[in-house]
Amino acid sequence: MGEMARFYGRFLTGLILALVAFWFLALILMPQISMIQRAFHYEARDGAAAQAVLEANRLQQRVATMNFDIRALEREVAAGVSGAAPAAPSPSNPFAGLPSPGAPRPGLPTPGLTPSPGGASAEAPEARLERLRAERDGLTETIAESRATAQRLRAEEAAAQGWSLRNFTLMSPLHWRIFGLTLVYALCVTALSFLVCYPIAYAAAQAKTPRRTALLLLALTIPYALNELLRIFAWTMILANQGLLNHALDALGIIDLSQGGAIRWLASNGSVFLVMVYTYMLFMVFPIYGSLETLDRNQIEAARDLGASSWRIHWRVALPHARPGVAVGAIMTFMLAVGSLSVPQLVGPGLHPDWFSQIVNRNFFESNSWNVGSAQALLLLVSCTIFIFLVMRVFRVGIREIAR
Template sequence: MNSLIKSYGKGLTALFVGLTVVWIAALIVLPQISMVDRAFTYEDRGGAAATLSLEIDRAYQEVFQISTSLDDLRAEKEALSSGGSAASQQESVSALDPFATPAPTPSQGVNMLDPFAAPSASGSSNRTAAQIEADEAPLIAKKSELEAKIVTLEAKEKASTDTVGLDTSYSLKNFTEMSSVHLQVFLSTMIYALCVTVMAFALCYPVAYAVATATSKNKIAILMLGLLIPYAINELLRIFAWVMILEKNGVLNAVLDMFGIIDLQVGEGFRFVASNGAVFTVMVYAYVLFMVFPIYNTIDTLDKNQIEAAKDLGASTFRIHWRVVLPHAKPGIAVGAIMTFMLSAGSIAVPEIVGRGLHPDWFSQVIYRRFFEADSWNQGAAYSLTLLLACVVFILFNMAVFRVGIRDIAK
């Protein structure tokens, strides 16, 4: 405080301290108090809202499964249509030249959905377009029925939420009555966030080490510029860019088509966004700086003579990193892991945009639906507090594993 007064004077220091106190109170303390109050306030709705919530989540899962089945049927129909066109062309050629040798068609054993699969002895599945459409019809009807049911259930849930407020009490029921589906999503999200953190460390540690040990200033500038340039673009645009790369008709499938690995013209292609692997990839890209810079800052303070001495003594590259670099970089690794884990666990933009409905839900999506679709703020607050406590536990666990304290992290 004295140093601030000496540097800026009493007036500016008082203004700075006052604004800081207002900021902490208005944006951190009061919202957290409100969230805790709501989380422990149980609204007695006779169990109806909890049942509706469970039905809504199950309906969403059924819609996801049906959508996947419909995608498979559409791909099969596209392959069949392409095969039929090839067969008709061959018949035309045969009519003009009866001595021409018929070319093999998809009906002669080539699997159009998987060009690398071994041809079956009996040829194709012998399914016609009419049969595929017959299989599609009930699925489309069921999907429409489920979507209408979801709208109705969410309206009922919102109506039940609007009528509460007369019978409330402080209780742990918002936590203990978490449905098994939501509990499974919560545990899965913790594992997903841990996977993202490990992947980010595996990618960022070599980069941070290369930048920190580079001797040429130009090389350092180029490396840092390469890290920073993508972040001059809005995060949502970066996420959508990845969607265009990973979608079925995206850039990656276009490259595979160019090399002849797949044929987009017959409906082949991989839906890379239909997995959590795509979400992991985009999250690592989105939060890479939060891992790389803390590690770089700590490695940069390492006396490079220690590395040279280890090399002179005959230590292998692995041993140099394990015994010299990593122990020194522990505070940076801890900070990077904490920041990456917390951002991943609480991210809503990436799992919502990348392959929405094509991969398992993240807990952040469940919280979003509790607040803005079900209008169940108390349960949403309980879920948010659960996620916050899980992140705090991870922070303490991380500090214990790396044997660092608050002062080490602050440095």
């Protein structure tokens, strides 16, 4: 560090340090910490305490209405007016207690304007007053009770809030299953991608002329200059019920489209795999190409001269040489697949089994439970990290080789 300050002077060194610090703290570290914080904070929504408070408030409202009625009756009794239209709305009117423009305000009786409710006038005001008072007292007690319950529940929930593992432990078994399956899916995509891409990387690296290599790599890159979503969209056109694939099968006589024999490709996870392999292929091809490129062609010729079969050459010479590239490709593809929202969301949404990223999405944008969503995003992050370490261990590569 001192060496650097000596070199670039204090101003430039300070600027460099400040920029890196901003990047690391504000863009990388702090956001992750915020997310982790939420992941380990349980947030009770629609819990028992909230229910109890809601109930108490509802009762409180009823009591208020009753009080209004009681006051009106009291005035009525005191005035000795009997049989006239009651000046107050009935307790059965749920909006009666609310000071709304249409309803009479307390203290401002509007005789004659409110229609008289049917059964109320049959009772003598005194008897009714009595009944209402008893009812009110009962309700007041209930309110006090449910307030106490709410308080107790709230205290319990408060104790449960703060740092806890509840976002994980309360995650439904279904979601856990989707999480596990998503890991399996991502592994499948990674393996498929390797199988598809290795021959291409090999062909590009060992092409007879540099021109051919360049052409092949260009052919690989051009679809990638397009948008990720447009690549996905192009595939949904092929896989749609009336898409190219079904039309081709129809033409071959395998299915009959006119009889509604369309195969619902988009409803299968296979199509999600296929589109993912297509979408993220470059991240597998280029690392493998990069390491195979350094493989001396003479080694392969020598092995062939010694009578080794093609299988054997790949297994013993080319693949071991491509090891770092395969590791990088696997890490990138797995990471992209496990965290991909675009492909499962846009290829036959709702038709194929859910991917975990869709669950995360729903928690953030549909049920608005950010903390649960954070916990789930954290699960994705942790599984990627574990996968990286596993691959680094299995393929014996270092972090420097991973990020080219």
